[in-house]
Amino acid sequence: DTGVSQNPRHKITKRGQNVTFRCDPISEHNRLYWYRQTLGQGPEFLTYFQNEAQLEKSRLLSDRFSAERPKGSFSTLEIQRTEQGDSAMYLCASSLGFGSRGDYEQYFGPGTRLTVT
Amino acid sequence: AQTVTQSQPEMSVQEAETVTLSCTYDTSESDYYLFWYKQPPSRQMILVIRQEAYKQQNATENRFSVNFQKAAKSFSLKISDSQLGDAAMYFCAPGGVDSNYQLIWGAGTKLIIKP
Numbered sequence: 001d002t003g004v005s006q007n008p009r010h011k012i013t014k015r016g017q018n019v020t021f022r023c024d025p026i027s028e029h030n031r032l033y034w035y036r037q038t039l040g041q042g043p044e045f046l047t048y049f050q051n052e053a054q055l056e057k058s059r060l061l062s063d064r065f066s067a068e069r070p071k072g073s074f075s076t077l078e079i080q081r082t083e084q085g086d087s088a089m090y091l092c093a094s095s096l097g098f099g100s101r102g103d104y105e106q107y108f109g110p111g112t113r114l115t116v117t
Numbered sequence: 118a119q120t121v122t123q124s125q126p127e128m129s130v131q132e133a134e135t136v137t138l139s140c141t142y143d144t145s146e147s148d149y150y151l152f153w154y155k156q157p158p159s160r161q162m163i164l165v166i167r168q169e170a171y172k173q174q175n176a177t178e179n180r181f182s183v184n185f186q187k188a189a190k191s192f193s194l195k196i197s198d199s200q201l202g203d204a205a206m207y208f209c210a211p212g213g214v215d216s217n218y219q220l221i222w223g224a225g226t227k228l229i230i231k232p
Contacts, residue, residue, distance in 0.1 A: 042222035104218040108162035
């Protein structure tokens with residue numbers, strides 16, 4: 001078990017371009033979360049999946065954002081027509097997500113830092 | 118709406134001493150638990166300790182312990198024998214069964230360790 005991984009670790013893009021990030025959760029983890037974090041702030045929830053089903057999306061997630069988790073394994077987060085305000089760290093976390101109480105602990109990946117110029 | 122308040126934006130402590138980080142929260146959930154996460158500079162978020170709200174006993178994990186006051190909705194983190202590696206942002210995050218255990222995050226406290 002190598003933990004949650006995210007790729008790329010850094011992404012610099014020009015305003016208006018599309019970007020896609022990938023998250024590989026801990027194997028057998030059913031839940032996968034996406035967060036956005038700006039400097040000096042706590043994570044802001046974006047969306048989460050239970051297996052392949054996207055169960056909730058934050059109002060922060062505009063139409064330019066889309067997330068998928070095909071087959072309940074890895075997930076991708078795509079941002080279309082990027083804006084400078086999208087510059088942030090995008091964090092992914094996973095948890096077992098069922099059963100006993102301890103199954104809801106979230107384990108985080110290293111994040112993808114997006115810079116929109 | 119659930120909210121989390123970490124009233125100390127920054128705290129500093131001398132190496133080897135003890136420091137307490139405060140957290141208060143507001144929730145209407147009956148079944149929930151609370152986490153403290155640590156985020157070192159430019160590194161990933163790490164779970165430090167968790168507390169189930171139904172348990173009266175405060176959680177302890179090596180040098181880290183919590184003071185959970187359920188009625189006061191207070192969940193402070195005590196770090197004993199502070200080490201340089203403890204320097205990080207610390208986030209308090211409760212999650213409840215009604216909200217499907219999604220975590221609500223505080224703004225964080227930056228902990229500085231003085232050598």
